[in-house]
Amino acid sequence: MVLKGPFVAAGLVAALILGFGIARATAPQASSAATSDPTTIPSHSHGGAVTGDLGGFSLSAGGFTLAPAEPPIFQAGVGRTFAFKILAQDGKPVTKFVPNHDKLLHFVAVRHDLSGFQHLHPEMAADGTWSIPLTLPSPGIWRLYTDFVTLDPTGQQVPLTLAIDATVAGAYTPAPLPPAAREADADSFKVTYEGTPQANATQPLSFRVFAGGAPVTDLERYLAAYGHLVVVRDGDLGYLHVHPEDQLSGGAVKFWLSAPSRGRYRLYFEFQKSGAVHRAEFTVDVK
Numbered sequence: 279m280v281l282k283g284p285f286v287a288a289g290l291v292a293a294l295i296l297g298f299g300i301a302r303a304t305a306p307q308a309s310s311a312a313t314s315d316p317t318t319i320p321s322h323s324h325g326g327a328v329t330g331d332l333g334g335f336s337l338s339a340g341g342f343t344l345a346p347a348e349p350p351i352f353q354a355g356v357g358r359t360f361a362f363k364i365l366a367q368d369g370k371p372v373t374k375f376v377p378n379h380d381k382l383l384h385f386v387a388v389r390h391d392l393s394g395f396q397h398l399h400p401e402m403a404a405d406g407t408w409s410i411p412l413t414l415p416s417p418g419i420w421r422l423y424t425d426f427v428t429l430d431p432t433g434q435q436v437p438l439t440l441a442i443d444a445t446v447a448g449a450y451t452p453a454p455l456p457p458a459a460r461e462a463d464a465d466s467f468k469v470t471y472e473g474t475p476q477a478n479a480t481q482p483l484s485f486r487v488f489a490g491g492a493p494v495t496d497l498e499r500y501l502a503a504y505g506h507l508v509v510v511r512d513g514d515l516g517y518l519h520v521h522p523e524d525q526l527s528g529g530a531v532k533f534w535l536s537a538p539s540r541g542r543y544r545l546y547f548e549f550q551k552s553g554a555v556h557r558a559e560f561t562v563d564v565k
Contacts, residue, residue, distance in 0.1 A: 332538050333439030334423045334510075334517030340436055341367035344424055347407070350444035352420075357413040363406050364424065364440070371406030376427040376435055379501040379521060384425040385410055386517070387444075389418050391452040392510055392544040395559065417448030421515045439517050455512060455542065455561055462558040467494065469547060469558035472530070475537045477564055483507075484530040485547050485558070495529035500550035505531035512542040537564040 337344040347361035364372040375382040385408075387396040393416075400410035414420050423441045430436050461470045466489065473483040485505060487494040497504050504526055509518040522533045531549065545560040 331536075332511065332516030332518055333425075334421065334441040334515060337440055337442045339440060340438055341430070342372065342428065342436070342438055342440065344440035344442055346442060350422060350442060352412075352414045352444055352446045354417050354446050354448050355413060355415050357411055359409050360400075360412040360422070360444075361407055361409040362424070363408065364426070364428065372428050373402070373404070373406045374429055375402075376429070378425075378427045378437075379503060379506075381501060382426065383408060384423075384519065386423040386425065386508060386519075387412065387414065387420055388423075388510060388515070389414075389416065389420050390443075390515065391418070392455060392512060392515075393453045394420070395508075395546050395557070397506070397508065397546070397548065397557075414444060414446045416450075417446045418450040418452070420444040420446060421517075423517050425517075425519050439519070441515075441517065455544065456559075458542075458561045458563050460560070462560055464547075464549075464556040464558035465554075467551070467556055467558075469549075471545075471547070471560060473535075475535050475543070475562055475564050477537050477540045480534055480536040482532055483535045484527060484532045485549075486530045487549060487551070489551075493529055494551060495526070496551075497526065497531070498550040498553070500548065500555055504549065505533075506548045507533050507535075508546040508548075509535070509537075510544050510546070511539070512544065540564050 343365045345363045345365050350360060352358065366372050381399045382402060383400055385398045385400050388394060398410050400408040402408050420443065421441055422444050423439055425439045427435055427437045461468060468488040469485055471483060471485045473481055475481055475483060487497060500506070503521050505522050507520045509520065510516070520533050520535060522531045537543065541564055543562045543564060545562055547558045547560070548555055
């Protein structure tokens with residue numbers, strides 16, 4: 279059954295208001311600097327992720343809080359500027375961020391059915407206000423992730439992913455998640471992946487790009503890496519942002535991934551060729 283009209287809008291707004299008041303206590307812990315061991319590399323660094331290092335459950339974690347300038351309520355397909363601050367424990371805006379792959383903050387939006395993925399990069403004003411032009415194209419609840427590295431009071435680096443839900447009122451029909459497959463389209467390219475993610479075990483995952491049936495081995499660096507991989511768990515939208523090994527491996531972009539649990543995940547792999555960024559999406563069932 280598809281609900282329409284003011285009943286959907288009222289329900290979505292109510293869910294948003296509730297989301298402002300409830301923060302889940304399952305946010306990632308601060309990680310130390312990366313090492314060459316892929317099993318100890320945090321999600322913001324090259325090579326992989328610590329088991330269980332999912333974030334994006336809460337708008338507050340580690341003493342830091344995501345504070346939007348206005349409630350994130352959108353009209354489908356209508357762009358607006360989304361502005362927010364990251365507040366420290368004392369309530370003051372954070373203005374010191376550590377560059378993380380050429381950017382001080384990565385911003386990701388995805389609808390709760392894991393469709394509509396966007397990876398954007400806001401700009402920060404001197405007072406700590408971040409802003410980004412944002413269009414959410416379809417009705418539903420969207421998760422907005424802010425992915426960054428800042429400093430705690432002792433000067434230690436703190437990688438965090440804080441998130442909040444945005445509402446787009448209207449008739450909402452969840453899109454079914456595509457079945458698991460090892461090949462996906464990315465504009466005019468085909469992308470495949472090798473490797474089998476396993477729960478609580480770090481495994482290599484290699485992505486290969488093809489054009490006209492021939493392998494593309496001259497990918498360009500985008501945000502200081504040959505590829506980026508965002509992983510979102512179906513059900514609770516737990517988030518992981520992984521960067522690959524620094525060099526291509528036989529023409530492939532190689533990551534080290536440790537899935538924190540069994541379940542279904544959506545993988546969003548980004549790469550650059552001829553100055554344009556492309557994205558391939560995969561559904562993976564982790565056993």
